[in-house]
Amino acid sequence: MGGDFGPRVTVPAAMQALASHSQLHLLLVGDPDKITPLLAKADSAVTGRLQVIPAESVIASDAKPSQAVRNSRGSSMRIALELVKEGHAQACISAGNTGALMGLAKLLLKPLDGIERPALMTVLPHQQKGKTVVLDLGANVEADSAMLVQFAIMGAVMAEDVLAIANPRVALLNIGQEETKGLDSIRDAAAILKASTEINYIGYVEGNDLLTGKTDVLVCDGFTGNVTLKTMEGVVRMFLSLLKSQGEGKKRAWWLKLLGRWIQKRLARRFGHLNPDQYNGACLLGLRGTVIKSHGAANQRAFAAAIEQAEQAVRRQVPERIAARLEAVLPKSD
Amino acid sequence: MGGDFGPRVTVPAAMQALASHSQLHLLLVGDPDKITPLLAKADSAVTGRLQVIPAESVIASDAKPSQAVRNSRGSSMRIALELVKEGHAQACISAGNTGALMGLAKLLLKPLDGIERPALMTVLPHQQKGKTVVLDLGANVEADSAMLVQFAIMGAVMAEDVLAIANPRVALLNIGQEETKGLDSIRDAAAILKASTEINYIGYVEGNDLLTGKTDVLVCDGFTGNVTLKTMEGVVRMFLSLLKSQGEGKKRAWWLKLLGRWIQKRLARRFGHLNPDQYNGACLLGLRGTVIKSHGAANQRAFAAAIEQAEQAVRRQVPERIAARLEAVLPKSD
Secondary structure, three states: OOOOOOHHHHHHHHHHHHHHOOOOOEEEEEOHHHHHHHHOOOOHHHHOOEEEEEOOEOOOOOOOHHHHHHOOOOEHHHHHHHHHHOOOOOEEEEOOOHHHHHHHHHHHHOEOOOOOOOEEEEEEEOOOOOEEEEEOOOOOOOOOHHHHHHHHHHHHHHHHHHOOOOOOEEEEEOOOOOOOOOOHHHHHHHHHHHHOOOOEEEEEEOHHHOOOOOOOEEEOOHHHHHHHHHHHHHHHHHHHHHHHHHHHOOOOOHHHHHHHHHHHHHHHHHHHOOOHHHHOOEEEEOEOOEEEEOOOOOOHHHHHHHHHHHHHHHHOOHHHHHHHHHHHHHHHHO | OOOOOOHHHHHHHHHHHHHHOOOOOEEEEEOHHHHHHHHOOOOHHHHOOEEEEEOOEOOOOOOOHHHHHHOOOOEHHHHHHHHHHOOOOOEEEEOOOHHHHHHHHHHHHOEOOOOOOOEEEEEEEOOOOOEEEEEOOOOOOOOOHHHHHHHHHHHHHHHHHHOOOOOOEEEEEOOOOOOOOOOHHHHHHHHHHHHOOOOEEEEEEOHHHOOOOOOOEEEOOHHHHHHHHHHHHHHHHHHHHHHHHHHHOOOOOHHHHHHHHHHHHHHHHHHHOOOHHHHOOEEEEOEOOEEEEOOOOOOHHHHHHHHHHHHHHHHOOHHHHHHHHHHHHHHHHO
16 A cells, blocks of 8 residues: 555566466555456456455555554554564555654564664676665664674675575675775774674675675665665656757657667667666665565556565575574674 | 865866856865966966965865864865955865864854854756755754754755745745644754744755755755765666666667667756756855855766855855845844
């Protein structure tokens, strides 16, 4: 029910995901009056793996998270998370109120042993055709050194077990590469990570290396992560829109216009992997269950990508693997 | 003497700036043995407005700022700042150690009344063909609400008096637009700015609006500002380099290659105003004098841009105007 468009986007995205993943089953939690009409044209091969779970209310996207959590009984978001808690579903995907989702997820699914607070993680494509795990993207506006270390461990598990990067490089986002730079929390986390034999810690990385592939895991507090990711998205969107508008000059000959468009298409294909739509879906890591937060503004393709991310996290047993790694690492670093 | 290239870049940049600004006089502070040979070929019309001031030592770019400040006597950076302090120069431009420059500048030039700590400011071009003043870019890793308010005032003066934007819009960088979002320091600063009649405060702006022209002045702490700006630079550089490499396929016909290059040139021209080289030069605001920090990696064109920014700040009397505005605003907000 959530996000800027609600079922108009999430229902077609659900059918798209079901069509491309034959093992996938989806429970659509929300207002049946709004969801059911959108299923009318669906193929029975798809609707057979889809069930509508009615919910009385929806948490508003602008509701204050603490209030939303208090008044959440009967809401689509809470019911979806309860389905995960009770084992009826293995993951919850939402485009709704981020703060409420994090609060409710923490309340209902509980953090893993050794995790103080869950973190929002996403996987970004980089220039070397590989991928970088980035966290926290905004689950926690502040993070002390212990939390940064926990984020680093969770990120390393994601990189190793989901992206299949052997011995993934882990870096802290900072404002310089010298050890003396930055905030106390970052310097203290660096000291702990440096001493750990379980984490391949490579030092500080600066904002300009976000997309260069210098590291496999990039760790920061949620305020910095959110600002950084949104800055990147803003610049990428601006370039893509400039590329698009570039083909629309008035004075050029038709054959020049055609050629121009052809070259721009090639450029857009090359840049397209950085389009925010393609990596939509931030994973709330550190809980006893999988929770994926989609952009509120996600379109059908982007929301389908979020569903696919959930499917992958479940298949790769991300929570279980993080729990196992935490057990191996944390006692030693105490 | 500073930066990645030293006099090899700064001396030709100085001559370039002198050639385009006939009122400009420059003092080159550093090792005469390294500077003088680079002046051999210069036009006398230029060298007549240029003087070499010898300095015994250079502060290393990787020196710890506090130590560098303690051992700064006789260094080119300190002598340059002393020339400003004593009125022999009106501005100091350096590509050297940022921390040392800020420390020494604060020590020698002193903050203006009402300013706790100076801030690094730059002017970014935005999509609406206008400009945005962004600060702090890293002078202070943390900023409380009082500092953020001081940054807002300094930014508003820059926008109004240097960029000639009437009643400039001032925003705080945050991770959401709702009033409840973000860090305490930001929320407290928002309350003070909202109550001020002297500042046209428009609320929070997110990272994705850095280049959209939604605000004329964007205020944040130095850690966030540094990460944000570097993220933007990294993405812009990546796009520009992809655009460049795009013309180098092997299989295409020569006429297609030529046409491709022509279109890419047009694209680069359109994107080029975001090239970090073109807006190099962060201004250290809040001091009784003008200090410009150039990128360490600046090339000749970029360093010349930093010199021109200093020339403009002096001509527009930025420190004097900030002092006047502070006097008008700060007593009221106390």
